[in-house]
Amino acid sequence: MSDQNDSQQRTEPDIETASEQASDREGPAVVSRRWLLLKAGIALNGLVGLALAVPVVRYLLAPVRKDSSYKSWVSLGDANSFPVGETRLVSFKNPWTQPWDGQTDNVAAYVRREGASQFTVFAINCAHLGCPVRWFPQSQLFMCPCHGGVYYADGSRASGPPERGLFTYDYKIAGGQLQIDAGQMPSLSNTAKLVNISSPATNSGRNGDCGCRG
């Protein structure tokens, strides 16, 4: 009995006089039972809350999935429609869409055809912070409008803040169609591969064919 009394005092040190009167009238046993029931009520709510939180968290985390489950092979058109030695801007429908995506499912990429069956498909997203790079065929450079990143025709970094070359998509030729493995905004965290991480020191003599030194 005295034990219960103690615990009661410990748990509610600042109880008002009204309830003190009540405890006088009803005795400590009744009151401590009420506290016990209150605790049971809190525990029950906690339990139910937890049970409900599990599906909520699962629902919230629904978009977090493996990259591969978002990606699939998309056709960019007839492989022969890309002239050898040139870089072309193409757009394709994102394979992962909802009917209310509007124009956002219209994704673009740069296709560079190096040989009969040799392609490089660049993401248009700057490897720095993702702005859309623009291709200038005259100077054979990609330029980024955001922070001034510049890339060479092969996607390697030429200057500016990017730490690496442009991202590329995996590609294959199937039934004469050029296909890429797409569906995800390319960024540093996903499967976008790195191209030619070139340090400034090696920039000048790239591929040894600049025929200029000496």
Added chain:
Amino acid sequence: MPGMKQTGKRIYDWFEQRLQVEDPIKDAVLHKVPRNTASWWYVFGSAAFTLLMLQIVTGILLALVYVPSAAEAWNSLNILNHQVPLGWFLRAVHGWGSNFMVAVVFIHMAQVFLFGAYKFPRELTWTVGVFLLLMTLGMAFTGQVLRFDQDAYWGLGIGVFILSRVPWMGGGLVHLLLGGPTIAGATLSRFFALHVFVIPGTLLFLALVHVWMVIKLGINEWPMPGRLVRKSTYIAEYNQLTHEDGIPFVPGAFWKDLIFSAAVLAAVGVCAAVFGPSGPGGQPDPSITQTVPKPDFPFLWIYAVLSYLPPSMETPFILIAPIVMIAGLLAVPFVASEGEKSWHRRPVAVLALATIAVGWGVFTHLAMSTPWSPHMSAWSADTLPVEYLREATPLVRQGAVIFQAKQCRNCHSIGGHGGERGPALDAVATRMTPDQMRYKVVTGGGNMPAYGKNLSPAEIEALVSFLETLHPKGEPPAFDASQQAAQSNAVPAGGSNTP
């Protein structure tokens, strides 16, 4: 007349008997504040709250028309701008209200910092204030996303690239932010939920907690040099101050709050009417690469900082700097919870604030002109001043054409037009010899791409002959002294050795 007054009183009493709010409101309104806090310096907090109310009201009004769907948002904004009567004005008030709110919140914070108002016992008020600041910025960013134009799309892209740098969880965080693998319908829906429910709800709740503490703890007294805050004595000193030299908050200090709030609201209205709404810009079609994305005003400084970071610093800076900044802000009242409040005796605080303010100003200003970005259309749009070509040989003219056609102009200006990424070339011939130019063009270096592969030797010759002519009249072009000496040595017929 007296009958009406009596009826009025009866109605009032009927409500008061049930609501019982008269006493707490009287307490809050009439509590005494130190006389010298009835100052024009103390009006920013209430102005921020007024702006929050304005944003809530105009936000609800906009939500009557806006469609939070990736397929329709952009169209619905254009309909707001052009078809709904005064829809443009409401968008403008909401947009300018946001700019003003961010500005006023920052000014409020700077004032509180300068006046030492975060010291004991107001540490928690400051902490809550830091979260209010973060949420205000969160509202500004999510609001920019709801505009769902090209700037919004690529601004989100930058968010993706920043998050993707987080080790291990980067990919998951990106998916969470976007609601899927790309910026699309799900992305706009979740930013709508954030902008309309989650952040404003929390913001309003925290703002009320903030105001509650201001009322309970009293308004910070005007800092006096030499009057130190000590935890043991401060409360008693403050109570004595308000007791001896206090005035009721209403009307003593409150009339200034009211007038300033009205002035701020009027300023928002005038800016909205004069400058109109911002955007929506181009449609959110990621395959349109002809775009120069730019963030809204509050984030311009970040945009500039990201442009100047050396590549190797990028990831560490992006991941660590925000944490350090927020932790620093949160730590302020706990590092300096006692002591001097007056800015006369806090040189480090004043210097820190001045440095931050100047730094912010410089970066924001730079971000407005973006000298680091190539001018994407300079090569085809900017003309070459005719005096550069008046006496030009065919080779020089050919060089000038190459200069334009190869996009050199996108980064180098001539005659004040062109990009500012690289140095202006008006007087390049006085700085570099032809050999040096040739080498630079071919190999690049620094921030310049190497053009060795993209220019034929003949083109390089032409380009360099054009560049050689770029020097002010009467100022000779640079020459290679050793080469000249060698050449003049090689001449056997007596001339002088000193050119």
